[in-house]
Amino acid sequence: MTPARWIASYRHLHKRTAHLGSLLLGASVALPVSLALMHASPAWAQAGTAKPAIVDTWQGTLHIPQHDLRIVLKVSKDDKGALKAVNYSIDQGGQPIPVTAITFQDGDLKYTMEIIDGTYEGKMSADGKSITGQWKQGPNPLPLIFERATPETAWAIPEPPPKLMPMPADANPSFDVATIKPSKPDTPGKLFRVQGDRFSTINTTLADLIKAAYNVQDKQILGAPAWVFTDKYDIAAQPDIPGAPNQEQLKKMIQKLLGDRFQLKFHKDQKELSAYILTVAKGGPKMKKSEADPNGLGGRFFRGLGVLTFTNSTMPDFCDLMQSAVLDRPVVDQTGLPGKWDFLLKWTPDESQFGGMGIKVPPPSDAPDAPPPLFTAIQEQIGLKLDAGKAQVPVLVIDHAEKPDAN
Numbered sequence: 001m002t003p004a005r006w007i008a009s010y011r012h013l014h015k016r017t018a019h020l021g022s023l024l025l026g027a028s029v030a031l032p033v034s035l036a037l038m039h040a041s042p043a044w045a046q047a048g049t050a051k052p053a054i055v056d057t058w059q060g061t062l063h064i065p066q067h068d069l070r071i072v073l074k075v076s077k078d079d080k081g082a083l084k085a086v087n088y089s090i091d092q093g094g095q096p097i098p099v100t101a102i103t104f105q106d107g108d109l110k111y112t113m114e115i116i117d118g119t120y121e122g123k124m125s126a127d128g129k130s131i132t133g134q135w136k137q138g139p140n141p142l143p144l145i146f147e148r149a150t151p152e153t154a155w156a157i158p159e160p161p162p163k164l165m166p167m168p169a170d171a172n173p174s175f176d177v178a179t180i181k182p183s184k185p186d187t188p189g190k191l192f193r194v195q196g197d198r199f200s201t202i203n204t205t206l207a208d209l210i211k212a213a214y215n216v217q218d219k220q221i222l223g224a225p226a227w228v229f230t231d232k233y234d235i236a237a238q239p240d241i242p243g244a245p246n247q248e249q250l251k252k253m254i255q256k257l258l259g260d261r262f263q264l265k266f267h268k269d270q271k272e273l274s275a276y277i278l279t280v281a282k283g284g285p286k287m288k289k290s291e292a293d294p295n296g297l298g299g300r301f302f303r304g305l306g307v308l309t310f311t312n313s314t315m316p317d318f319c320d321l322m323q324s325a326v327l328d329r330p331v332v333d334q335t336g337l338p339g340k341w342d343f344l345l346k347w348t349p350d351e352s353q354f355g356g357m358g359i360k361v362p363p364p365s366d367a368p369d370a371p372p373p374l375f376t377a378i379q380e381q382i383g384l385k386l387d388a389g390k391a392q393v394p395v396l397v398i399d400h401a402e403k404p405d406a407n
Helices: 035-039 043-047 206-214 247-261 315-326 374-382
Strands: 056-064 067-077 083-089 101-105 108-113 118-124 130-136 142-148 175-182 191-195 198-205 232-239 265-280 299-302 307-313 331-333 341-346 384-400
Touching: 056 130, 067 142, 083 101, 118 142, 175 247, 198 206, 198 247, 206 247, 206 315, 232 247, 265 315, 299 315, 307 315, 315 331, 331 384, 341 374, 374 384
Parallel strands: 265 331
Antiparallel strands: 056 067, 056 142, 067 083, 101 108, 108 118, 118 130, 130 142, 175 232, 191 198, 198 232, 265 384, 299 307, 307 341
């Protein structure tokens, strides 16, 4: 698998697909790092002199197959004197990624970026001008040497793109321009993405679009012809009202698109189905309350099978993601948890999972440090509980659907 992007675009209003991800997932080569440098005792430690400061701007190049990535790490202190840091990938837009945890002790630097499941460990050189270590994201670490930046050598960090103002909350937008065309037969995976006010999909079926627009799972779509689940399309669309849509506005636009271009007609019903029930585990939730714009779109994306980053999203969003992408039945939210949350969830999938994304899961790893199964991971890592049961769930009974006209 080729390395994917450090800064993943917003992918899908309820999922970010499995071939996406972030920096270096699945990088195939791990080059050796000098053990002598990693373990040498620095001169300042031997002489008993003051150790060089870590607070500064550091930069280094990560060599990955086909191209290099310039990385900048800015280390500072908060108002209580504790270390904090921000990471930038210059060649991937340069957007800041906060460091979740950072330590520097006896010349050893360690930091973690939970949002992309990445870690770095390195040793400062005797003269305090460089740090030699390894970046790890996925199974194979890669060497990364940081140099202390100077005014003359510092790389310019790209200015962030202008922030698109939100669409008025009372706006009722439609897609002004929408291009729909059959996907290329050999296209892997599937993709939903929102960038500013532009919406696009790759390799998505009408069933995928229905699930995105109405928060249902395959088994909740009844009476549809077979092509609804098999024919795949690429879509590019833009709203008729300026501004970035919120989640509900995006769903409404997709619903209108389905009615206009696919001539979709259906009626709603209720049916008792086998389902999974999501509740709060004993001890309470272990997730973080999101500090992002509560009206903004959330982020739910996979950087590999069983590695989920979930940001600024609700518990119904989590259930929707689980039922549409991972599990084989509807997932019902009974947590009672309001608001939006952030967390990283890592588990070892089994062959029953990810069928909704058309992915065949490889045999589970027998490595001693492999993540736990999904149900265990949900309880241990985010403080929730998923149990099999029966529940009345909404279903969509398809009355009519047509293949879209060629653009």
